[in-house]
Each structure stands twice: as C-alpha cells, then as structure tokens.
Amino acid sequence: MSLFTGTGWLMLLVLRRDRIKLSVWVFSIVGLIAIAAPSIKEVYGSSQATLEQYAGTMSHSIVGRMLGGPVDGPQLGSVMMMEYFLFVGVLIAFMSSLAIVRHTRQNEETGRSELLGSAVVGRYAQLTAALVVVLMVNLVITALMAVALIVNNMPTEGSLAMASALGGVGIVFAAVAAVCAQIIGSSRGANAAAGAVIGFAILSRGIGDVLGKVASDGMSVASAWPSWLSPIGWGQQMHPFVTSDWWVLGIFAGASILLVSAAFWLASHRDHGMGMIPAKSGRATARAVLLSPLGLAWRLQRTVLLGWAIGVAVLGITLGMTAIEFKDFLAENEQLAAILTQMGGGNGNVTDVYFVAMLGFMAFTMTGYGLQAILRLQTEESNGYVEPILSTATGRFHWALSHLGIVVVSVLALGALAGASTGVSYALVASDVWSQVSGITIAGLVQVPATLAFVGFAVALFGLVPRWSNAITWTAFAACLLVVEVGSLLKLPEWVQNISPFTHTPAAPAPTIEAWPLVVMSAIAVGLMALGLVAFRRRDVVTS
Amino acid sequence: MNDKATEQRQIISVKSLSKNFGKTQALDGLDLIVTAGEVHGFLGPNGAGKSTTIRILLGLLRKSSGEVSILGGDPWHDAVTLHKRLAYVPGDVNLWPNLSGGEAIDLFGKLRGGLDAKRRAELLDRFELDPTKKCRTYSKGNRQKVALVAALASDVDLYIMDEPTSGLDPLMEAVFQEHVQQLKAAGKTVLLSSHILAEAEALCDRVTIIREGRAVASGTLAELRHLTRPTIIVDTKKPAIELKTQQGVHDLKIEDRHAEFEIDSDHTDDVLRYLSQVGVDHLISAPPSLERLFLRHYGDAPSESEGEEKRS
Numbered sequence: 040m041s042l043f044t045g046t047g048w049l050m051l052l053v054l055r056r057d058r059i060k061l062s063v064w065v066f067s068i069v070g071l072i073a074i075a076a077p078s079i080k081e082v083y084g085s086s087q088a089t090l091e092q093y094a095g096t097m098s099h100s101i102v103g104r105m106l107g108g109p110v111d112g113p114q115l116g117s118v119m120m121m122e123y124f125l126f127v128g129v130l131i132a133f134m135s136s137l138a139i140v141r142h143t144r145q146n147e148e149t150g151r152s153e154l155l156g157s158a159v160v161g162r163y164a165q166l167t168a169a170l171v172v173v174l175m176v177n178l179v180i181t182a183l184m185a186v187a188l189i190v191n192n193m194p195t196e197g198s199l200a201m202a203s204a205l206g207g208v209g210i211v212f213a214a215v216a217a218v219c220a221q222i223i224g225s226s227r228g229a230n231a232a233a234g235a236v237i238g239f240a241i242l243s244r245g246i247g248d249v250l251g252k253v254a255s256d257g258m259s260v261a262s263a264w265p266s267w268l269s270p271i272g273w274g275q276q277m278h279p280f281v282t283s284d285w286w287v288l289g290i291f292a293g294a295s296i297l298l299v300s301a302a303f304w305l306a307s308h309r310d311h312g313m314g315m316i317p318a319k320s321g322r323a324t325a326r327a328v329l330l331s332p333l334g335l336a337w338r339l340q341r342t343v344l345l346g347w348a349i350g351v352a353v354l355g356i357t358l359g360m361t362a363i364e365f366k367d368f369l370a371e372n373e374q375l376a377a378i379l380t381q382m383g384g385g386n387g388n389v390t391d392v393y394f395v396a397m398l399g400f401m402a403f404t405m406t407g408y409g410l411q412a413i414l415r416l417q418t419e420e421s422n423g424y425v426e427p428i429l430s431t432a433t434g435r436f437h438w439a440l441s442h443l444g445i446v447v448v449s450v451l452a453l454g455a456l457a458g459a460s461t462g463v464s465y466a467l468v469a470s471d472v473w474s475q476v477s478g479i480t481i482a483g484l485v486q487v488p489a490t491l492a493f494v495g496f497a498v499a500l501f502g503l504v505p506r507w508s509n510a511i512t513w514t515a516f517a518a519c520l521l522v523v524e525v526g527s528l529l530k531l532p533e534w535v536q537n538i539s540p541f542t543h544t545p546a547a548p549a550p551t552i553e554a555w556p557l558v559v560m561s562a563i564a565v566g567l568m569a570l571g572l573v574a575f576r577r578r579d580v581v582t583s
Numbered sequence: 584m585n586d587k588a589t590e591q592r593q594i595i596s597v598k599s600l601s602k603n604f605g606k607t608q609a610l611d612g613l614d615l616i617v618t619a620g621e622v623h624g625f626l627g628p629n630g631a632g633k634s635t636t637i638r639i640l641l642g643l644l645r646k647s648s649g650e651v652s653i654l655g656g657d658p659w660h661d662a663v664t665l666h667k668r669l670a671y672v673p674g675d676v677n678l679w680p681n682l683s684g685g686e687a688i689d690l691f692g693k694l695r696g697g698l699d700a701k702r703r704a705e706l707l708d709r710f711e712l713d714p715t716k717k718c719r720t721y722s723k724g725n726r727q728k729v730a731l732v733a734a735l736a737s738d739v740d741l742y743i744m745d746e747p748t749s750g751l752d753p754l755m756e757a758v759f760q761e762h763v764q765q766l767k768a769a770g771k772t773v774l775l776s777s778h779i780l781a782e783a784e785a786l787c788d789r790v791t792i793i794r795e796g797r798a799v800a801s802g803t804l805a806e807l808r809h810l811t812r813p814t815i816i817v818d819t820k821k822p823a824i825e826l827k828t829q830q831g832v833h834d835l836k837i838e839d840r841h842a843e844f845e846i847d848s849d850h851t852d853d854v855l856r857y858l859s860q861v862g863v864d865h866l867i868s869a870p871p872s873l874e875r876l877f878l879r880h881y882g883d884a885p886s887e888s889e890g891e892e893k894r895s
Contacts, residue, residue: 148680148719224719225680320715321683329686330693339679423677427730430641430671431694434663580643 045160049168052155053142061176064134068127069183071521075123076191083118090114094258097121101365102396104248108275109260116197116280117259119188124201125244126520128271129237131180131209135173136216136233142169143217145226147311166217166306170299173213181206197280204274207291211270212237214298221305231346238350242357244272249361270294332433336441339419340412344449347408351453354404355460355483358397362465365393388548394461394479395546401457402486402541403520405450409494410512412446416501417508423582435576443498443568450490458483475548482547488560489540493519495567502574505581592619593652594741594772595640600649601796602635609635611796612649617774617789622767624787625776632796633776634674637745640774641671654741667696670734674745674776676726678718684729685714691733703736709758724750735762742766742773748782760785812845814869815854820862829854840864 054061083089090113097103098110108124111117143166146152152165181202188198212233219232247266254261259281266272270291277287328334366389370376376389416439419425428438462479466472493516500508519539522531536542540560545553595617602610610632617623627633638644640653642662651658656665678687692698707714712728721729727750734742748756763786766773777783783790784804791801800807812833817823819840826832826842831850836843846854858866 319717321686321717323683323685323714325686325689325693329682330690332694335679335690338682423673423675424679426638426643427671427673427676427691428694429643429662430666430669430673431691432663432667432696433694437663577645579645580638 042161042163043167045155045158045164046167046171049155049160049164050172053168053172057138057141057172061134061138064130065176065180065183067517068130068134068180069187071127071130072123072184073187073191076119076188076193079115079118079122080191084115087113090118091258093118098253098257098260101249101361102393104251104260105245105361106400107248108244109248109251109262109266109278110258111278111281112256112259114280116194116201119193120201120275120279124205124275125241125271127205128208128274129241130517131177131205132212132237132240132271133234135177135209135213136219136237137230138173138176139169139213139216140220140226140229140233142172144220144223144229148226153311163303163306166302170213170217174210177206177209177213180209194280196283200277200279200283200285201274203288204277204279204291207288207295208270208274210295211291211298214295214302217302218298218305221302221309231343235346240269240271242354244269244275246357247272248275249364332428332438332441333444335428336438336445339415340442340445340449343412343415344408344445347404347411348453348456351401351404351408351457352460354401355457356464358401359461359464359466360468362390362393362397362461363468366390366469388475390465390475391546391548394482394548397461398457398479398482398486398547399523399541399544401461401483402489402544403523405453405457405486406490406493406516408453409446409450409490410497410516412449413443413494413497414501414509414512416442416498417505420505420581426580426582429580436572439498439572439575443494443572446494447491450494451484451487454484454487454490455480456483457486478548481552485547485552485557486544488557488564489544491564492540492560492567495564495571498571499567499574500571502571502578505575505578593617594619594654595623595774596650596652597636597640598650600636600639600651601647602632602639602644603647609796610639610647610649613793613796614798614801615791616801617772619772620767620770621788622763622773622775622786624783624790625774625793626778626780626783626790627776627793628778631793633793634745635796636793637671637743637774637776640743641666668739669741669743670695670737670739672727672730672734672742672744672747674747674749676723676730678721678726678729680717680719682718683715684712684718684721684725687718687729688714688733688736691730692737695733695737695739697738698733698736699738703732706732706735706762709762710755722750724752724755727751728755731759735766740772742771744773745776746778747775748777748779756782812847813851814843814845816843816867816869817841817858818864818866819858820864823858823861825857826854829857 083093094110094113094117097107103121104110106125107121111120143152146155146165155165184205185199185202188202189195215236216229216233219236220226220229223229223232244262244266247262247264247268248260250263250265251260252263253259262272262276266276273287273290277284329338419442425438429435458480459476461483462476465479466476496515497508497512500511504511519541522536522539523541540563543556543560545556593616595615597613597615600610600613600615601608613632613636615625615636625633625636635644639646639651640658642658642660642665645659654665654668658665678684682690688703689698692703710728710732712725712732716725718726718729727747731747734744748759751759760782763773763775767786767788773786775783775786787804789801789803790807791798793799819842822840823837823842826835826837826844829850830853831847832854833845833847
C-alpha cells in the first residue's frame with residue numbers, strides 16, 4: 040500500500056460531502072464577477088474622462104488604496120481590480136482554507152478520519168484528496184471567471200491574468216491551511232491561524248499600497264515592498280490589465296509547492312489526531328472562577344476575543360497612522376479639502392471624512408468578532424457540549440445569557456478600542472490633534488449598535504432555526520459587506536441597501552451625531568436577542 | 584399504601600409518552616415507572632428511543648403528548664429546580680477539548696450543587712482517571728469516566744445514566760457496578776439505560792424493555808423471568824420420545840438420544856421423573872435469561888452460541 044492509496048475515492052467523498060457548500064461558493068464568486076463586469080462598464084465606461092477622474096481620485100485616496108489596491112491607470116480593468124480583486128481574493132482564500140481544514144484537521148477531530156484511515160487508505164491520502172479537490176475547484180473558478188470577464192468585453196489577456204491571479208490566491212491559501220492543519224491540534228485553531236494569515240495578507244498589501252508612490256501622471260501607484268509580502272498583493276502586482284506580468288504566477292506556484300511540501304513533511308512527522316504543539320496538561324481541579332455558566336463561557340470565549348482585540352488594535356493603529364498622510368494630502372489640495380469639509384457638515388474637521396470611512400470598516404471587523412463569538416451558542420449545542428450543562432441546575436436563559444453577555448460587553452469594549460487605538464495613534468503621529476481623540480473614540484462606540492443588531496439577528500436565528508443559523512448569518516454578513524462595497528456601483532435599490540444595519544450608522548466623528556438611528560438599532564438588537572432566547576427556551580435541544 | 588404515597592414513591596412516572604421529530608415517531612405511547620430506591624434497567628436496542636426518553640426526562644426535548652413527571656415535577660417547566668436533585672451521565676460524553684478532566688468534573692459538580700471532594704478523589708483513583716489531561720486527549724472511555732466521576736461524586740436523589748459503560752473495559756465495568764450497588768444501598772434511585780443485558784441482570788431490581796418507542800415489558804427480573812422458561816438440554820440413554828406428549832414441554836428439538844426443550848416450571852418434576860426412567864447421561868438446565876426474553880420481544884430466536892454462554 041502506498042502513502043497515497045485511496046486518494047481517488049476520498050476525493051469523491053470530499054466532493055460528495057461538499058457538493059452544495061462548494062457549489063454555493065463557486066456560484067457566488069463567479070456570479071459576483073459576472074454581475075460586476077457589466078455594471079462597471081455602465082458606470083465608468085461612458086467616457087475616458089470618467090476613467091481618468093476615477094484613477095486620479097483613487098491614486099490620491101489613502102482609503103481607496105487601502106481597500107482597493109495599486110491603481111492601474113485610466114481604464115476599465117483598473118476599476119475592476121480596484122473594486123473587486125481584494126474582496127473576491129479574500130472570499131477565495133476563505134473558501135479554500137476552510138475547505139482544507141474541514142477535510143483534514145476537522146476529520147481527525149471528529150474521529151471520521153480514524154475510520155477512514157483504518158480502511159485501505161495511505162497516510163497522505165486524506166491531505167492529498169483535500170488539496171486536489173480544492174485545487175480543481177480553484178481552477179474551475181479561474182476558468183469561469185475568465186469567461187465571465189471576456190464575454191463582457193474585458194481585454195482577453197487582462198481577464199485571464201486577473202482570473203489566474205485570483206485562482207493563485209485560492210491555491211496558496213489552501214496550502215497555508217494545509218500547513219496550519221498539521222501544526223495545530225484543533226480545527227477551530229487551524230481555521231483561526233489560516234484566518235490570521237489572510238488578515239496579514241490584507242493588511243500588508245494595504246500598507247504597501249498606501250505607502251506606494253503615485254506616478255507622475257497621477258493615475259497609478261507603484262506599491263511599496265510590504266505589498267509583496269501578501270499573496271493578494273502578488274495578484275495585484277501582476278497588474279493584469281496593464282502589463283499582465285505572467286512571471287508572478289511563478290511566485291504563486293513556488294509558494295504553493297513549498298507550503299504543500301511542508302504540510303506533507305509535517306504530516307509524516309506527527310501522530311494522528313495530534314498537532315505539532317504537544318497538548319499541555321491542565322489543572323487537576325478547577326479554579327473557582329470557572330465554576331459557573333459565566334465562568335465557563337468566558338473560558339470558551341476569551342481566546343477568540345483576544346485574537347480579535349489584537350486585530351482591532353493593530354488595524355486601529357495602522358488607520359490612525361495613515362490618517363496623517365491623508366491630512367498632508369489635503370493640505371496640498373485645498374479645493375478637495377473644501378469639498379470634504381462641506382461633506383463633513385461644514386464645521387467638522389476635514390480628517391473626519393477619513394475616520395468616518397475607516398471606523399465604518401472597523402464596524403465590519405467588530406461584527407466579524409460578534410458573529411463568531413455568538414455563534415458559539417450553536418456549535419456548543421450541535422457538538423453536544425450544552426446537553427450535560429443543561430442537565431445540571433443551569434437554566435437555558437442562564438446559559439445563553441452568559442455567552443450573550445460576554446459578547447455584548449466585548450463588542451462595546453472593541454468599539455472603544457477601535458476608536459481609541461485609531462485616535463491615539465493619530466494623535467501620536469500628527470501634531471496638535473489630541474482634542475480629537477475623544478471624538479474618534481466615541482465614533483468607535485457609534486459602530487456598536489449596528490454590530491449588536493447583527494448579533495441579535497444571529498441569536499434570533501439560533502433560537503428559531505438552529506441548524507441553519509450559521510449558514511444564514513454568514514451569508515447575510517457577506518451580503519451586507521457586498522452592499523457597502525459595491526452597493527452604489529451595482530445600483531441596488533435603496534431599500535436593499537437599507538436592510539444592512541451598517542447603512543444606518545450615523546456619520547461619526549462629527550460635530551453632531553444623529554442619535555435616533557442608534558437608539559432604534561439598539562432596540563432592534565435587544566428585541567431580536569429576546570426573540571432568540573425565548574425561541575431557544577421553547578424548542579428541543581438539537582444535537583447532531 | 585394510599586395513592587398519594589404511591590405517587591411520592593414514583594420518582595419517574597411516564598404515561599403514554601409520544602415524541603415526533605418531523606415525520607419520524609421516536610416514542611409512541613411509552614410507559615415507564617421508576618420507584619424510589621430502585622435501580623431500574625431501561626433496555627432496548629439502539630434506536631429504540633431510550634435516549635429520547637431520557638432527554639425528555641431531562642427537559643432537553645419537549646414531549647409531543649403524554650404525561651411525564653420526575654421527582655414530582657414537570658421536567659420541561661421545572662428543569663432547574665429538578666436538576667439540583669439529579670445527576671446525568673450521557674451516552675456520548677462530549678467535553679470541551681481545552682478543559683482538563685478535573686476542571687470538567689468540578690464544573691459539572693458545582694453546577695449541580697456541589698461535589699464531595701473526598702469522594703471525587705476516591706472515584707478518580709478507582710476509575711484510574713488522570714484529571715490533569717486535557718479533554719481532547721481522552722478516549723471515549725475516559726470521557727465517560729469524567730461524567731461518571733462527576734455524577735457519582737454528587738449527592739443527589741436520582742441518577743440517570745444513558746449506556747454509561749459502553750466505552751469502559753471489563754475491569755472498569757466492575758468498578759462501575761460496585762458503585763451502583765453502593766448507591767442502591769444508600770437508598771438512591773437509578774435509571775440505567777443499557778443494551779448490555781448482563782449489566783442489567785447484575786444491577787437492576789426492575790427493568791423496562793422498550794422497542795420502537797413503546798414499552799413491551801416491565802417488571803422485576805423475577806417477574807420477567809417467569810415469562811420465560813428454563814431450557815433443558817439432555818442426552819438420554821434411550822430416545823426420550825414421550826417428551827413430545829409430555830405436558831409443559833415447549834419448542835422440543837429431539838434428535839436420536841439428544842433433546843432440547845423449554846419447560847414450564849410447574850411441570851419440571853413430571854418431566855424429570857420421565858427422564859430418569861429413560862436414563863440420563865448428561866443434563867444442562869439453562870436459567871431463563873433476560874437475553875431470551877429480550878430476543879423473544881424482538882422476534883429472533885436465541886442463537887446457539889448465546890445458549891452456550893448461559894449453560895452453567
């Protein structure tokens with residue numbers, strides 16, 4: 040029996056288990072590109088002047104570069120890259136890494152792979168099967184995206200390059216996840232580690248693009264070196280619709296081969312079911328703080344919170360420091376500064392516009408935390424952890440409120456942290472802006488009601504449709520991100536945009552912040568949470 | 584005993600309980616009575632509805648119809664107060680991977696109302712469980728031990744155990760039985776679901792046998808044994824042909840000088856007299872076993888090998 044025996048039928052098993060999940064991913068990602076291409080053409084394709092205006096604005100916008108990428112001059116392909124490459128790249132990265140962990144580490148954790156491993160299956164078969172399937176899915180996505188772009192009359196070579204780069208991002212992150220799944224002994228941990236690498240990839244290329252130099256014509260940006268630390272950055276550095284530097288694909292290939300080899304090497308040097316980091320022994324008796332539903336919930340939630348808090352702080356510091364560049368940029372463009380001041384309510388600070396956008400971005404991060412943390416309710420239930428707890432003298436409200444309480448307080452804390460880290464780092468690099476710190480911190484807290492409304496939505500789903508709560512919550516969240524990212528671009532009707540709670544967060548920092556949307560969203564959050572808790576109290580406990 | 588006293592002695596009372604999951608009917612008019620101080624065996628094959636019944640008794644699932652009372656309360660509405668007086672050992676013990684076994688034991692104990700530290704230590708010792716190990720490293724048997732130690736170290740009135748020994752080795756199974764005997768001696772009530780009949784025979788005062796969501800038999804072991812007959816396997820000197828016409832002989836298989844049959848206890852004497860006339864070379868009497876009863880309720884005849892095990 041070779042090390043790879045059984046790979047073929049394990050691949051069929053992976054495809055069978057994921058036939059719906061992966062189809063949805065492929066359909067959504069390709070569908071997004073297929074819708075995006077014509078809409079971009081409609082909005083920007085009318086005249087060269089529009090494209091020049093777009094490229095010029097973006098090249099000089101910190102936010103544009105941070106959330107878009109290096110600008111590739113006045114042409115439709117550049118708009119396509121700026122608006123979609125990062126977003127789609129992150130989607131593909133998550134699709135690939137989640138799939139790899141699901142079919143490797145998670146199998147080991149649940150004991151499924153032990154069952155498989157005892158059949159005629161080689162040591163490397165499961166890892167290989169997962170990698171090959173994810174590779175194939177990425178190739179399919181690449182081909183379909185290229186077709187979607189080309190039929191919409193985007194330049195052929197650029198379309199192929201952009202699609203290949205996105206496929207490359209997916210494959211590299213599959214390889215990253217394969218390594219994480221070998222090193223870390225739990226699927227939750229492996230997913231978190233892969234997620235952290237994706238986060239780093241987003242951030243490092245953002246910094247590189249922000250620090251880059253604007254070309255003399257003011258229509259494109261040459262990124263600084265941090266962009267090259269990121270697989271997403273590599274894709275953008277191909278400049279698909281300009282030079283289409285095909286050699287960059289070699290970096291994707293090289294990195295993937297290296298990482299996959301590392302994963303196989305690690306796989307052959309560890310015991311089944313274990314990570315590379317040996318499990319430490321724990322305490323023989325529990326500390327008193329653990330011995331309550333709240334104590335247990337905190338123990339289960341604290342690591343996730345810590346991870347996100349570090350992420351929020353790093354992001355806040357980065358955003359605060361880049362604000363100074365924005366300020367300098369405005370100093371050179373008095374006309375633009377005047378327009379922005381007017382937009383900001385006339386009597387506000389010009390940099391407020393920047394902070395409004397950045398803290399809106401923070402709201403997504405906080406919501407990402409809030410949803411991951413509150414959906415723990417659902418995984419605790421489906422994994423069977425809740426059953427023995429509810430069989431003790433612990434009521435269902437007590438149990439659920441312990442988790443919910445921690446999430447609500449944590450979201451508030453993250454809001455304050457987001458605002459404070461942004462404000463303080465801005466104050467440290469800019470002179471004479473300490474007076475703005477409190478305003479920026481409050482602006483961080485202003486993001487909280489929308490986040491909590493989303494958390495409430497997840498709680499309601501948990502109570503009403505526990506089996507579907509995970510899928511619906513994350514789909515809804517992705518939809519809201521999409522609405523904000525491209526809502527106006529896709530010309531979505533206003534009511535669709537209004538479904539997203541983030542649409543209703545008032546502008547902050549601002550001299551006067553509208554209070555009523557915050558009150559209404561908080562009330563909706565409380566209502567949804569109550570609905571979810573009551574529904575949970577009235578239904579069966581579901582164990583899968 | 585008047586009605587009220589009977590009710591008080593009924594720790595668990597289930598009447599025509601039904602539970603549907605969508606179109607699947609998991610329980611279909613189940614009856615179950617467990618009285619104070621007894622170890623009650625709840626027997627049935629996988630999928631018969633044992634765990635569903637237990638989850639309803641714990642207020643984890645909501646009944647579709649019927650009456651359920653446990654420790655004098657309604658398991659759905661009074662869950663929290665009732666749970667102070669009971670301990671539960673699930674069939675499939677799932678524990679948080681990053682907690683140690685000792686932490687999990689203390690947690691369950693505390694949430695139930697407190698643990699006896701001395702007893703905890705003693706149980707850890709007897710079950711040979713290392714409490715410092717993280718739960719992710721425990722085998723199924725060790726996870727079960729965590730739940731058992733937490734339950735047995737709690738001083739409660741009722742212990743509900745759902746196939747608690749399915750992952751234990753025979754040595755640990757013996758330790759478990761010893762502790763259940765201690766609970767019985769202390770006057771505690773135990774509901775023990777199992778599909779291991781030897782365990783039920785060793786521990787239970789009364790048993791309820793469940794099949795496809797309804798109770799098919801219930802009573803003391805003696806009562807249930809009465810429903811079955813001992814088996815006689817005999818080699819005679821001459822063919823014992825008249826067994827065919829003897830009263831009280833059932834399911835006779837006779838082959839030359841070898842005969843196997845079941846016998847009504849009232850007619851044992853007559854049959855033995857006849858056999859001694861024919862001349863006995865070798866005789867085995869297999870006691871009526873739960874196994875036989877069980878298999879009878881499930882429609883299969885006991886296989887040869889199972890018969891062998893019971894010969895003594």
